Amino acid sequence: MxxxxxxxxxxxxxxxxxxxxxxxxxxxxxxxxxxxxxxxxxxxxxxxxxxxxxxxxxxxxxxxxxxxxxxxxxxxxxxxxxxxxxxxxxxxxxxxxxxxxxxxxxxxxxxxxxxxxxxxxxxxxxxxxxxxxxxxxxxxxxxxxxxxxxxxxxxxxxxxxxxxxxxxxxxxxxxxxxxxxxxxxxxxxxxxxxxxxxxxxxxxxxxxxxxxxxxxxxxxxxxxxxxxxxxxxxxxxxxxxxxxxxxxxxxxxxxxxxxxxxxxxxxxxxxxxxxxxxxxxxxxxxxxxxxQSSSPGRLEIVRRDPTVVVDAAHNPGGMQATLEGLHEAFDFAKVIGVVAVMRDKDVAALLELLEPMLEQIVVTANSSPRSLPAAELGALAEGYFGEDRVHVVERLDDAIDRGIGIADAEGEFSGTGVLITGSVVTAGDARHLLKADGG
The missing domain is CATH 3.40.1190.10 (Mur-like, catalytic domain)
Structure with a gap:
């Protein structure tokens, strides 16, 4: 076998x-x-x-x-x-x-x-x-x-x-x-x-x-x-x-x-x-x-220019710790979020925590059957971010490209970073797509 x-x-x-x-x-x-x-x-x-x-x-x-x-x-x-x-x-x-x-x-x-x-x-x-x-x-x-x-x-x-x-x-x-x-x-x-x-x-x-x-x-x-x-x-x-x-x-x-x-x-x-x-x-x-220690998918830098950080936070306690760590360790002037979450999580609490930190949010779905569809996540996100700050992209690979594109458009010296988060599956998918897993 x-x-x-x-x-x-x-x-x-x-x-x-x-x-x-x-x-x-x-x-x-x-x-x-x-x-x-x-x-x-x-x-x-x-x-x-x-x-x-x-x-x-x-x-x-x-x-x-x-x-x-x-x-x-x-x-x-x-x-x-x-x-x-x-x-x-x-x-x-x-x-x-x-x-x-x-x-x-x-x-x-x-x-x-x-x-x-x-x-x-x-x-x-x-x-x-x-x-x-x-x-x-x-x-x-x-x-x-x-x-x-x-x-x-x-x-x-x-x-x-x-x-x-x-x-x-x-x-x-x-x-x-x-x-x-x-x-x-x-x-x-x-x-x-x-x-x-x-x-x-x-x-x-x-x-x-x-x-x-x-x-x-x-x-x-x-x-x-x-x-x-x-x-x-x-x-x-x-x-x-x-x-x-x-x-x-x-x-x-x-x-x-x-x-x-x-x-x-x-x-x-x-x-x-x-x-x-x-x-x-x-x-x-x-x-x-x-x-020599490492913890893949936990505030992990997976790309530079712009800096892209992947994190597996998927509940309010984890997201709070992630955002505090991001604020402390990365001197981003602006953060673009790429977010995919599971439908059974406290999505409202996650969005509420993310809103003050993110300049714009790209909502999408990950590879799990439990993933909340991008359109549903987008509708929820608009209640916190407003329509102008929310981008709905069905596929995670396209969403990552959109997030990086928005950061690039801000200019090389804008201090804009990208945070990909919302689930362990989201973090794993992103690492794979960005070849951070060695694949």
């Missing part, structure tokens, strides 16, 4: 945003596989925003310690195999297909038992199996959605990181921040260390209660660890971080925004907790790891 056939077979099992709240199927499948998720320590990450960036930063620190690391993240930007990485590289097409073939008989057995394995469950099982087979020294696992009922929660994380929680997936996770926090708190297991990013009060209360109930050790950003200082630098920012075991000065992070500094602090605390002992990590190791 080749990679495309494996990908098609996985896609036939549904879509990741539709799932039943049960761990029975994934647990049954992993039992047949010999519980590969128990073959290595796990750093488990949940939260509304920042999960993938934090996962990549944890991975960078662990790899700099000469550990073999498996990383499972979602969704992917371009190719499904990006979700499962070993040693910082996605599984090859050949290896991805091989892992699928190895699991296929066990999946069929589980299906026959009346528990048809779903899309995200299958990818999760493939990741756990691939990591056990490698074998990895540590697995860094990002939840897909929520926590308690997420397929990844069959693993018991030695470290549970909860990144900032805000409103998203309210139809699935609950109508308010406290409800969502309750769902995500499910990854905090007895005896683990819970590394908590700065949270709204109502989320923090829920997370602390869960940690107390299960006897977890708690490390809170802003109390036990955090960002002591940061300043904008060329290509990123320069940080002083207080970890759980020491202070780390002059740490260059090639990522933009206060939110990425917070992600780095959480990653540092998680790795300190995982390594045990009282000694801080080697400062040069920390500097080297973070200096």
């Amino acid at each position: 080749d990679y495309r056939a494996a990908e098609r077979a996985i896609l036939e099992r549904g879509v990741e945003w539709e799932f039943e709240p049960t761990l029975d199927r994934i647990a049954a499948l992993l039992d047949l596989l010999g519980s590969p998720q128990r073959a290595y320590p796990v750093v488990h990450i949940a939260g509304t925003n920042g999960k993938t960036s934090t996962a990549r930063l944890v991975e960078a620190l662990l790899r700099e310690r000469n550990l073999r690391v498996g990383r499972f993240t979602s969704p992917h930007l371009v190719a499904m195999r990006e979700r499962i990485s070993v040693d910082g590289e996605p599984l090859s097409e050949e290896r991805f297909a091989e892992v699928f073939e190895e699991l296929e008989p066990f999946v069929e057995l589980t299906d026959k038992d009346g528990r048809r394995i779903q899309f995200f469950e299958l990818l999760t099982a493939m990741a756990f199996a691939a990591f056990a087979d490698t074998p990895v020294d540590v697995a860094v696992i990002e939840t897909g959605m929520g926590g308690s009922w997420d397929a990844t929660n069959v693993a018991d994380g030695d470290i549970a990181i909860i990144t900032p929680i805000s409103l998203d997936h309210t139809d699935r996770l609950g109508p308010d921040v406290a409800s969502i926090a309750g769902e995500k708190a499910g990854i905090i297991k007895p005896g683990c260390t819970a590394v908590l990013a700065q949270q709204p009060v109502e989320a923090a209360e829920v997370l602390m209660r869960r940690a107390a109930d299960v006897g977890a050790t708690v490390a809170r950003e802003g109390l036990e660890f955090g960002v002591l200082s940061r300043e904008v630098a060329i290509g990123g920012q320069l940080l002083t971080l207080r970890g759980l075991k020491g202070v780390y000065e002059d740490v260059f992070l090639p990522l933009y925004g206060a939110h990425q500094a917070g992600n780095a602090a959480c990653a540092l605390a998680a790795v300190e907790a995982l390594t045990g002992g009282d000694d801080p990590l080697d400062i040069e190791l920390v500097r080297q790891a973070f200096a």
Whole structure:
């Protein structure tokens, strides 16, 4: 079987945003596989925003310690195999297909038992199996959605990181921040260390209660660890971080925004907790790891003249952080937005946040069947931007050309940039179209 056939077979099992709240199927499948998720320590990450960036930063620190690391993240930007990485590289097409073939008989057995394995469950099982087979020294696992009922929660994380929680997936996770926090708190297991990013009060209360109930050790950003200082630098920012075991000065992070500094602090605390002992990590190791880190599709420059920045923000909390980071790190006099969003998101809130930042907005659609049609997005956008500032373009490639064209028309020295945002899929499509993925 080749990679495309494996990908098609996985896609036939549904879509990741539709799932039943049960761990029975994934647990049954992993039992047949010999519980590969128990073959290595796990750093488990949940939260509304920042999960993938934090996962990549944890991975960078662990790899700099000469550990073999498996990383499972979602969704992917371009190719499904990006979700499962070993040693910082996605599984090859050949290896991805091989892992699928190895699991296929066990999946069929589980299906026959009346528990048809779903899309995200299958990818999760493939990741756990691939990591056990490698074998990895540590697995860094990002939840897909929520926590308690997420397929990844069959693993018991030695470290549970909860990144900032805000409103998203309210139809699935609950109508308010406290409800969502309750769902995500499910990854905090007895005896683990819970590394908590700065949270709204109502989320923090829920997370602390869960940690107390299960006897977890708690490390809170802003109390036990955090960002002591940061300043904008060329290509990123320069940080002083207080970890759980020491202070780390002059740490260059090639990522933009206060939110990425917070992600780095959480990653540092998680790795300190995982390594045990009282000694801080080697400062040069920390500097080297973070200096080499990346987070594709997160305030990522994909073109110059004019500067085009791609970002995967898709909910109000993420968009607020993105816009603050854009304002801080890029001295644009004007910003032209190219925006495509999913129909099930809080589109009105996203447009409201974007309006003060964007000179003009080009609304379009991405490649997902969940994408809000350009005409519908345009009608909503006119209520915030006015008709004169809104351009409706059906296809994303044409929309990107229109956005760049508007920026070019402003003149070379106008300081006009282009921001492409609204969804992970939008970011992935744009990276592919602009060849930022190496394609």
